[in-house]
Amino acid sequence: MSVEWYLVVSALVFSIGAGGILVRRNPLVILLCLELMLNAGNLALVAFARAHGNQDGHIFALIVMVVAACEVAVGLGLIVAIFRRRLPIDVDQLRELQG
Amino acid sequence: MAEVFFFLASIGALAGAIGVIALRNPFYTVLALVVHLLSLAALFLLLRAEFLAAAQVIVYVGAVMVLYLFVVAYVGGGDDPIRPAGRSSLRWASALFAGALFVELAIAVLGTGLTAFGEEGRGWFAGFGTPSEIGRLLLTDFLLAFEVASILLLVAAVGAVILARRRTGLEDPREISVADLLRSPQDKGTLGEAERGTMLEAGGPPQR
Numbered sequence: 001m002s003v004e005w006y007l008v009v010s011a012l013v014f015s016i017g018a019g020g021i022l023v024r025r026n027p028l029v030i031l032l033c034l035e036l037m038l039n040a041g042n043l044a045l046v047a048f049a050r051a052h053g054n055q056d057g058h059i060f061a062l063i064v065m066v067v068a069a070c071e072v073a074v075g076l077g078l079i080v081a082i083f084r085r086r087l088p089i090d091v092d093q094l095r096e097l098q099g
Numbered sequence: 100m101a102e103v104f105f106f107l108a109s110i111g112a113l114a115g116a117i118g119v120i121a122l123r124n125p126f127y128t129v130l131a132l133v134v135h136l137l138s139l140a141a142l143f144l145l146l147r148a149e150f151l152a153a154a155q156v157i158v159y160v161g162a163v164m165v166l167y168l169f170v171v172a173y174v175g176g177g178d179d180p181i182r183p184a185g186r187s188s189l190r191w192a193s194a195l196f197a198g199a200l201f202v203e204l205a206i207a208v209l210g211t212g213l214t215a216f217g218e219e220g221r222g223w224f225a226g227f228g229t230p231s232e233i234g235r236l237l238l239t240d241f242l243l244a245f246e247v248a249s250i251l252l253l254v255a256a257v258g259a260v261i262l263a264r265r266r267t268g269l270e271d272p273r274e275i276s277v278a279d280l281l282r283s284p285q286d287k288g289t290l291g292e293a294e295r296g297t298m299l300e301a302g303g304p305p306q307r
Binding site for chain 2: 006013018055058073078
């Protein structure tokens with residue numbers, strides 16, 4: 001399979017993730033959609049690494065996985081903190097920062 | 100044969116991605132993301148990234164998704180209406196935006212001269228993407244990124260613990276800050292304090 005096929009799959013997954021972030025209201029699902037977009041980026045990185053015959057893309061994808069794990073830990077901590085304060089878990093109702 | 104596996108894996112990945120944004124119950128959403136990640140690991144294997152595929156299955160599917168499942172079980176998401184009925188224009192705008200994004204990315208991908216690389220990509224060599232090669236790169240060329248990633252993981256773990264610890268409000272006298280944790284000599288968070296109850300109920304330091 002040539003590299004473009006992988007890139008098209010990556011673009012599709014990225015667009016689905018971006019649409020999901022706009023459509024969904026539960027912050028848990030928004031975090032999952034962020035994971036989708038990061039993984040689409042990972043797929044593109046690995047496809048380019050294969051095309052160039054260079055393993056630097058693999059390292060980049062690994063670091064992206066580390067950053068995604070950190071983002072998940074902090075995001076889930078925030079959601080648990082919101083839940084403990086009895087606030088609604090809904091990004092449309094959490095609008096105090098808007099003033 | 101590779102074509103068959105590619106289409107199977109990419110159909111799985113796309114179905115999982117659509118399931119993430121279309122299923123209402125957050126529990127099923129997490130399971131759809133597990134399907135997506137496993138298919139993505141298969142795609143990584145097709146691209147000869149063996150170590151990355153293994154790390155994807157172990158780290159993502161094994162660890163991160165279990166964390167998600169625990170939080171979904173704790174928060175008890177319930178059914179989440181995608182959008183209330185009056186906001187359908189916003190939903191259409193979102194779908195339109197996602198479609199426009201895909202068209203733009205597809206133009207960018209197909210408009211470049213990637214075909215110059217040939218059908219299978221060029222420089223595959225023995226040992227491409229194996230753990231030994233990745234480890235050699237991580238400890239030689241990318242040592243700085245490796246160390247920074249470890250510090251980032253530590254900071255994120257500490258931050259998650261401080262964010263998610265039990266508290267009732269910001270004006271609570273039991274509220275502790277990081278400086279407070281560093282200063283107080285009488286409780287060091289050792290096992291001796293665990294008799295106050297479970298870890299969840301122990302909360303902050305005692306009243307002073």
